[in-house]
Amino acid sequence: MTEPLRRLSAEGVAVWLDDLSRTRLESGNLQELVRDREVVGVTTNPAIFQKAISGNDVYDAQLRELAVRGVTVEEAVRMITTADVRRACDVLRPVYDATNGRDGRVSIEVDPRLAHDTETTSAEARQLWWLVDRPNLFIKIPATRPGLPAISQALAEGISVNVTLIFSLARYREVMEAYVEGIERARAAGLDISKIESVASFFVSRVDTEIDKRLAALGTDEAKAAAGKAAVANARLAYQAYEEVFGTERWQALAAAGARPQRPLWASTGVKDPAYRDTMYVDDLVVKGVVNTMPEATLNAVADHGSITGDTVHGTYESAQADLDAVAKLGISYDEVVDLLEEEGVEKFETSWNELLASVQGELDRLAKS
Numbered sequence: 330m331t332e333p334l335r336r337l338s339a340e341g342v343a344v345w346l347d348d349l350s351r352t353r354l355e356s357g358n359l360q361e362l363v364r365d366r367e368v369v370g371v372t373t374n375p376a377i378f379q380k381a382i383s384g385n386d387v388y389d390a391q392l393r394e395l396a397v398r399g400v401t402v403e404e405a406v407r408m409i410t411t412a413d414v415r416r417a418c419d420v421l422r423p424v425y426d427a428t429n430g431r432d433g434r435v436s437i438e439v440d441p442r443l444a445h446d447t448e449t450t451s452a453e454a455r456q457l458w459w460l461v462d463r464p465n466l467f468i469k470i471p472a473t474r475p476g477l478p479a480i481s482q483a484l485a486e487g488i489s490v491n492v493t494l495i496f497s498l499a500r501y502r503e504v505m506e507a508y509v510e511g512i513e514r515a516r517a518a519g520l521d522i523s524k525i526e527s528v529a530s531f532f533v534s535r536v537d538t539e540i541d542k543r544l545a546a547l548g549t550d551e552a553k554a555a556a557g558k559a560a561v562a563n564a565r566l567a568y569q570a571y572e573e574v575f576g577t578e579r580w581q582a583l584a585a586a587g588a589r590p591q592r593p594l595w596a597s598t599g600v601k602d603p604a605y606r607d608t609m610y611v612d613d614l615v616v617k618g619v620v621n622t623m624p625e626a627t628l629n630a631v632a633d634h635g636s637i638t639g640d641t642v643h644g645t646y647e648s649a650q651a652d653l654d655a656v657a658k659l660g661i662s663y664d665e666v667v668d669l670l671e672e673e674g675v676e677k678f679e680t681s682w683n684e685l686l687a688s689v690q691g692e693l694d695r696l697a698k699s
Contacts, residue, residue: 333635334367334628340637341617343432345370347596347624350381351388354416366632369424369432371417372491372530372596372622374469375441375681378410383688389696392689396697402690403440409689410437411460418463425465430526431589436491437461438469441678450479458488467491467528471675472500477507484511485518489526493596494674496532497667501567504529505574508591512583523587528594528620531567533610535670536560538601543661555655557605561613562649568593568616569646594620599627608635616642 334344344367346359353359362368382388388409395405417435425433439453454468470480471494483490490511492504508527516522537560544552574580575590584590598610598621606612607630611621615637623631631637657663 331366331632333637334632336637337611337615337621337631337635338367338369340615340639341619342615343369343592343620344628345372345432345434345594345620345622346628347372347598347622348377349373349413349417349435350377350385351413351416352381352385354413354420355387359417359420362628363420363424366628368628369421369428370620370622371421371435372469372594373410373414373436374438374493375678375685378406378413379681379685379688381413382409382685388692392692393696393699396693399697402686402693405689405693406685407457407460411457414466415461415463418461418465421465422463430465430524433465434467434489434491434526434528435463435465436467436469438493438678439471441471441675441682444471444473444675444679445475447475447479450476451482454479454483454488454490455486458483464524467526469493469530471678472504472529473671473675477503480504480507481511481514484508484525484527485514487515487520487525491528491530491594492591493530494532494671494678495529495567496536496563496670496674497664498563498566498570500667500671501529501531502570502574505571505591509574509580509583512588516583516586516588521587522583523589526589527591529571529591530594530596530622531564532597532670532674533560533564533595533614534597534599534601535674536563536666537605539666539670540656540661541602543666544656544659547659549659551655552659555652555659557602557609558652559656560610562652564593564595564610564614565642565645565649566653568619568642569649590618592618592620594622596622598622599624612636612638613641616640 346368414437421433443450469491540559541556600607
């Protein structure tokens with residue numbers, strides 16, 4: 330049942346779980362996934378926490394204490410989420426030690442409402458880094474334009490960063506530039522740059538969801554033939570860009586001083602369209618030196634029937650570009666799509682965060698009266 334996951338790991342893909350909850354921690358399930366499912370990292374986001382906490386009495390004891398103390402709902406949410414992330418970091422610590430800090434990472438996101446505020450994002454990153462206080466933490470910062478300088482600043486201070494919500498190739502190059510700049514600044518400040526890690530979360534399935542919707546509206550044979558190809562093509566070309574940036578003399582000088590490249594992380598790898606293979610965003614993006622973070626359903630699907638046949642990225646750049654060109658020739662604007670996806674991505678996380686705040690406030694009010 331797990332042979333495909335073992336093959337995936339052997340190909341150099343780090344398997345991460347895109348989920349976390351206190352129930353998963355207290356039941357020992359996360360430890361089991363590390364032991365039995367090749368899981369070597371965990372990612373979280375506001376939607377994951379909203380789902381985990383809302384209506385789950387496993388949080389009641391902590392919520393009751395917070396209610397008695399009369400803390401604000403924002404502080405309550407941070408105390409709850411950082412507690413879960415800290416425990417997950419401890420579960421993954423042996424992986425972190427065994428991989429010399431490469432894996433065994435757990436991510437927590439800055440308040441998504443700050444996505445367009447550079448200074449406050451930087452302050453929140455520092456606060457979360459201090460609050461969780463684990464070396465195998467990643468602070469997630471969105472790849473909005475105001476987020477880019479915050480990414481560099483965090484790295485310059487020695488904070489490891491998971492850059493999230495990357496959809497476009499142009500923005501991805503800006504993210505890598507922000508990473509290299511941050512490492513250069515950290516080196517200039519005398520920090521041990523070998524201890525600073527980063528991944529760049531390049532979102533996959535949402536690209537197909539949006540482009541396929543537009544192709545379906547066209548309804549032509551050419552449009553039907555182009556469906557279901559753009560997301561994988563986009564990610565493969567992102568890996569091409571990664572190879573270019575981390576093959577430059579500028580980067581090689583940092584690598585010689587101990588710096589590690591910022592790994593691409595395939596995010597949003599759960600397949601949304603039931604007409605497609607439920608493992609396609611794993612099977613078709615196998616290449617050494619990347620991370621694939623999967624919801625548990627996708628992880629189990631790969632374990633059961635994933636088709637891991639070796640590197641499925643190198644040698645595809647020309648066909649990947651042709652797949653994106655085919656969409657463009659049908660009048661669908663790549664730039665318009667990726668800009669929309671970034672905007673919607675931030676909005677969705679803001680909505681989840683606000684729903685989480687409302688849910689926790691309701692629980693605080695209830696427990697304060699009990």
